[in-house]
Amino acid sequence: MTTATLTKTETAGAALPRRRRGDGRVALAFLAPVLIGFAAFYVYPAVRGAWYSLTDWNLLSEPGFVGLDNYAELVGDPLFWNSLKVTAYYVVLTVGMQIVAGLGLAALMHRLTRSLVLRSLLVVPWLVPNVTSALLWMWLLDANLGFFNHLLVSLGLDNQGFLTSPGLAMPSVAAINAWGATGYTTLLLYAGMLLVPRQIYEAAALDGTGEVRQFFRITLPLLRPILAFVLVVSLIDSFQLFDAVAVTTKGGPVDATRVVYFYIYEEAFTHFKMGYASALALSLVLILGLLTFVQMRLLRASRSDLA
Amino acid sequence: MAVTALLLTAACGGGGGPADAGGVTLTYALWDDVQQGAYQQCADAFHKANPDITIKISQSAWDQYWQNLTTQMVSGGAPDVITMQASYYPQFVANGQLLDIQPMVTADKIDLGQYWPGLADLWVKDGKRYGLPKDWDTIAIVYNVDMAKKAGVDMSGLTWNPADGGTFEKAIAHLTVDANGKRGDEPGFDKTKVAVHGIVPELNDGSQGQNGWGDLAVSNGFTFIDKNPFGTRYFYDSPKLAETADWFRRLADKGYATPYDKTSSLGPDTMLNAGKGALGITGSWMIRTYLDSKSQKFAFAPLPTGPQGRKSAFNGLADVIYAGTEHKDAAWKWVRFLGSTGCQDIVADNAVVFPAITSSVERALKAHKAAGRDVRLFVDEAEAPGGTFLLPVSDHGDEINQIVSTAMEEVWLGQKDARTALTAANQKVNALFSGG
Numbered sequence: 225m226t227t228a229t230l231t232k233t234e235t236a237g238a239a240l241p242r243r244r245r246g247d248g249r250v251a252l253a254f255l256a257p258v259l260i261g262f263a264a265f266y267v268y269p270a271v272r273g274a275w276y277s278l279t280d281w282n283l284l285s286e287p288g289f290v291g292l293d294n295y296a297e298l299v300g301d302p303l304f305w306n307s308l309k310v311t312a313y314y315v316v317l318t319v320g321m322q323i324v325a326g327l328g329l330a331a332l333m334h335r336l337t338r339s340l341v342l343r344s345l346l347v348v349p350w351l352v353p354n355v356t357s358a359l360l361w362m363w364l365l366d367a368n369l370g371f372f373n374h375l376l377v378s379l380g381l382d383n384q385g386f387l388t389s390p391g392l393a394m395p396s397v398a399a400i401n402a403w404g405a406t407g408y409t410t411l412l413l414y415a416g417m418l419l420v421p422r423q424i425y426e427a428a429a430l431d432g433t434g435e436v437r438q439f440f441r442i443t444l445p446l447l448r449p450i451l452a453f454v455l456v457v458s459l460i461d462s463f464q465l466f467d468a469v470a471v472t473t474k475g476g477p478v479d480a481t482r483v484v485y486f487y488i489y490e491e492a493f494t495h496f497k498m499g500y501a502s503a504l505a506l507s508l509v510l511i512l513g514l515l516t517f518v519q520m521r522l523l524r525a526s527r528s529d530l531a
Numbered sequence: 532m533a534v535t536a537l538l539l540t541a542a543c544g545g546g547g548g549p550a551d552a553g554g555v556t557l558t559y560a561l562w563d564d565v566q567q568g569a570y571q572q573c574a575d576a577f578h579k580a581n582p583d584i585t586i587k588i589s590q591s592a593w594d595q596y597w598q599n600l601t602t603q604m605v606s607g608g609a610p611d612v613i614t615m616q617a618s619y620y621p622q623f624v625a626n627g628q629l630l631d632i633q634p635m636v637t638a639d640k641i642d643l644g645q646y647w648p649g650l651a652d653l654w655v656k657d658g659k660r661y662g663l664p665k666d667w668d669t670i671a672i673v674y675n676v677d678m679a680k681k682a683g684v685d686m687s688g689l690t691w692n693p694a695d696g697g698t699f700e701k702a703i704a705h706l707t708v709d710a711n712g713k714r715g716d717e718p719g720f721d722k723t724k725v726a727v728h729g730i731v732p733e734l735n736d737g738s739q740g741q742n743g744w745g746d747l748a749v750s751n752g753f754t755f756i757d758k759n760p761f762g763t764r765y766f767y768d769s770p771k772l773a774e775t776a777d778w779f780r781r782l783a784d785k786g787y788a789t790p791y792d793k794t795s796s797l798g799p800d801t802m803l804n805a806g807k808g809a810l811g812i813t814g815s816w817m818i819r820t821y822l823d824s825k826s827q828k829f830a831f832a833p834l835p836t837g838p839q840g841r842k843s844a845f846n847g848l849a850d851v852i853y854a855g856t857e858h859k860d861a862a863w864k865w866v867r868f869l870g871s872t873g874c875q876d877i878v879a880d881n882a883v884v885f886p887a888i889t890s891s892v893e894r895a896l897k898a899h900k901a902a903g904r905d906v907r908l909f910v911d912e913a914e915a916p917g918g919t920f921l922l923p924v925s926d927h928g929d930e931i932n933q934i935v936s937t938a939m940e941e942v943w944l945g946q947k948d949a950r951t952a953l954t955a956a957n958q959k960v961n962a963l964f965s966g967g
Contacts, residue, residue: 283605284626368795369805382723389792390944476735477792478940493598495929496622 270509277502287499294503304504306479307487308511310394314483315462317398318405322458323451325402326409331439333410334417343414346407354404358471361400362387387472390480397468397481405461409454416450417443456519463512484508554583555861560610561588562596565819569881573874577865584861604628604855611856612865615662615849617653617760617921618739618928623851624656625926630852633660635863641870646887647913650847653760653924662849663870664887666878669843669912669919670746672832673821674706674810675803678727682706682714682809691835693751693774699835700782703729706809707787715787722786729787731799731808732779734943738935739922741844742799743812748775749844749920750837760924763964767935767957773949776942780949791943803827814844815909816884822904833908843912845919847887885909927963934959 277294279287298304333342349357364371365386373383386396420443428438444451466485469475475482475490482490484504492501561570567590574586589610591599597619603609609628623629636643641663643651650664674686682705690697707715707729714720715729733742739755740748749755753771756762766772782788789795795802799811804826812834813821821829834841850869852862868874875886879894882902886895892910899906912918925931938956941947 282626283601284623284628362796366795366797367793368789368802368807369797370795383793385790385793388794388796390946472796476940477944478937478946490933493601495933496601 273502274506276499277506279499281498282496283498284496290499294500295507297500298503298507303479303482303487304484307482307484310479310481311463311465311483311485314394314398314465314481315459317395318402318462318465319455319458321398321402322405322409323454325406326413326454327444329406329410330413330417331443333414334443335435343411346410348407349404350406350408352404354401354467355471357404358400358468361396361403362472365396388477390477393473393477393480397465397472400472401462401465401468405458409458412454413447413450416447419450420446452519456516459519460512460516463508554585555858556585556587557612557856557858557861557865558587558589558610559612559614559865560596560600561590561614562593563816563883564590564592566878566881566883569878569883570874572877572881573869576873576877577868580868581861581864584864586865604853607855609853609855611853611858611862612869613851613853614665615851617846617848617924620654620661620849620851621656621761621924621926621928624659624661628854629661630854630856630859630862631659631661632663632852632863632866633658635867636660636663639867641867645872645889646870647847647889647892649845649921650849650887653847653921654849654851656761662851663866664847664849665869665875666884666887667845667847667913668815668885669845669909670742670812670814671834671843671908671912672810673803673813673817673829674832675806675808676828676830678706678809686810686830686832689832689835691747691750691837693747693771693778696778697835700778700787703782703787703810704785705729709786715785720786725786725789727806728789728808729810730782731802731811732782732788733799733812734779734791734794734939735936736939738928738932739844740939741846741922742814744772744775744779744939745922746812746834746842746844747778747837748772750834750839750842751775752839755920755923756925759921762923762925765923765925765931765957765960767938767960768950768954770950773953776939776949776953780942780945783943791940803829814846815906818899818904818906818909819883822906831906831908833912841912841915841918843919844922845913846922849887885913927960930963931960 276287278289278291280290280293281287329346333339352360363369365373367373367383367385367388370386372386377383384392386392424442424446425438428442433441464485465483466489469481469483469486470489473481475486485508488501488504488508491497491504559570559574561567567588571588574588578585600609600613604623604626615623615629620629635641646664647667650667654660654662654664672686672689679686684702684705686702689699689702691699696703701716704715706727707720707725708727709715709721710724710726711719711721715722732744734744736742736744739745745755748771751771751774753769753775754766756766757764779788780791783790799808799813800817800820802808803811803821804824806827818831821831834843850866852859852866856862870887872888872891875888875891876894878884879886879891880898882895882898882904884895885892896907896910934956935953938947938952941952942949946952
């Protein structure tokens with residue numbers, strides 16, 4: 225609103241109408257590469273996807289219009305609902321692990337050390353490509369030949385099917401990805417902590433507040449905008465879980481890790497039900513949009529208590 | 532985002548084989564890197580005889596092969612000639628992507644009798660022929676020679692039944708050794724601390740159980756489908772199959788095999804190579820993988836004889852022509868050469884798979900023998916009257932695969948008993964056909 229009023233007042237002055245128009249054109253030129261890319265690789269495929277979601281298309285046949293049949297099928301598809309359920313389970317697990325571990329590490333760095341080497345080391349797992357880290361962990365966690373089970377057995381414990389038993393598979397996948405993402409989350413949170421003015425801590429220390437209390441009373445509340453940002457980003461990011469599942473469990477055992485992205489992929493490229501897969505994908509877009517909106521609202525992310 | 536990713540992937544499958552200057556270049560797709568050398572020799576021989584045609588082999592692993600193929604067909608740039616598997620070809624035929632070669636077969640008077648009986652007809656649907664056979668495979672027991680010798684187990688002529696497992700289960704029990712050195716059939720055997728499992732079964736094996744449960748179920752009197760190829764009714768609810776599945780699950784309960792949820796995801800060959808198991812059930816395409824192993828000494832033994840005899844799955848591949856190819860005549864010439872002794876003898880001499888032409892099979896056996904590999908029993912199984920069954924070929928193959936393998940997983944995990952899980956799966960499978 226404010227900007228709109230401002231612009232109006234300035235145009236009313238009519239001092240520099242020519243230059244203004246020139247600015248617009250230059251701006252457009254600078255924006256063009258992004259806009260063209262956005263249109264070609266996002267808008268156009270999304271619109272096509274929306275159309276395909278109304279068709280029966282197996283990639284090789286001509287897409288035939290079926291109206292809302294795909295969506296009707298989706299509502300009654302137990303595998304779709306199951307995929308949403310296991311995805312939600314995964315998101316809660318992995319985001320929870322990332323944020324708890326990230327907060328802990330960031331707080332330690334913030335209050336104890338500012339070593340650049342340590343900070344760089346933290347992001348190393350994040351730099352490992354997802355597929356590589358999934359493969360690595362698949363071997364480490366293998367039920368019979370893996371290093372972790374070797375350790376368990378040598379300690380006199382039973383070996384565990386980390387990625388092959390229905391109860392453990394999803395937590396294992398969540399842990400693998402949390403391992404990869406924690407370093408990045410930590411850096412974001414650490415950057416957020418650096419924004420908190422030191423004098424607040426000094427004042428708190430003068431009043432005799434302990435480190436733990438300082439963390440809960442000062443760091444956490446003042447970190448809220450960053451936390452909200454991290455939460456939203458990592459939530460959307462983890463909804464898109466695909467590679468770790470494709471590499472380690474392929475959706476099994478018995479649908480325990482058949483997350484929605486993997487399900488869409490299977491419907492599209494294993495069963496060649498492109499129309500149905502598009503309908504699934506669009507539903508996911510809707511769900512994600514809604515989730516983000518609710519989250520931003522709940523966390524009042526745009527407002528900081530420091531302001 | 533999700534939609535974008537899908538469509539981008541769909542659009543990225545390009546890259547066929549445009550003609551180069553002066554002649555035709557055909558692209559030939561296959562998935563087995565072990566066989567690529569042999570087929571390169573065929574391609575060279577073919578190029579020598581037809582200097583104007585060059586063959587470019589494009590190899591991609593099994594897991595990506597079918598997706599690559601479909602996306603390439605969507606973009607119109609699929610390989611001209613494609614190595615095809617029987618359970619995958621119906622979906623390509625249904626979408627009009629494969630060329631009917633019957634007119635060329637008739638015109639060139641191709642002798643279909645030269646192929647191993649039953650192989651050529653797998654590729655006929657509604658009077659149209661889509662491929663010429665290239666090879667076949669049968670199934671056998673693979674076992675660790677040293678372990679069998681130490682246990683004093685004779686692997687030839689084993690029997691099996693779903694009730695007590697016959698001498699096959701006795702052998703498996705005796706080959707199982709716990710951490711204290713007690714064998715699976717001795718008193719005091721601790722099934723919670725097993726050092727070597729008697730069997731490493733391949734349970735996660737699609738809808739056909741080619742490497743184990745399928746073969747034993749058929750030897751127990753199970754039939755997959757009412758008509759093969761292209762039946763429309765499956766019998767996964769048969770008690771014969773349920774009994775077999777229950778027997779396999781009991782092996783884990785007794786400690787002779789690893790529990791399904793604690794089974795390595797690296798595959799039976801890795802487990803056997805690591806010395807964690809004594810025997811497995813595998814196909815003839817794995818001959819080189821096992822017999823050339825550096826870490827263990829393996830040998831093959833025939834499958835056990837079930838209540839209905841010894842039954843091995845019998846499966847074959849063929850070379851097919853992409854309907855959208857720009858070089859139909861050249862592609863046919865290449866397929867004709869692949870399906871002739873000219874190429875199949877080369878494949879035989881490389882001793883990687885058993886060629887489809889009967890006379891070339893003897894050559895393959897000779898080549899194996901010269902290399903010190905005893906694999907005659909795979910051919911014996913194929914030759915035995917009534918000793919083999921063809922894997923079911925029908926529409927909806929990939930959907931059936933998912934339905935049945937999920938049901939089987941529920942059985943292996945003990946979530947449902949075999950009868951319940953398989954009956955439910957069979958209803959879903961047959962509904963695919965009634966739905967049209």
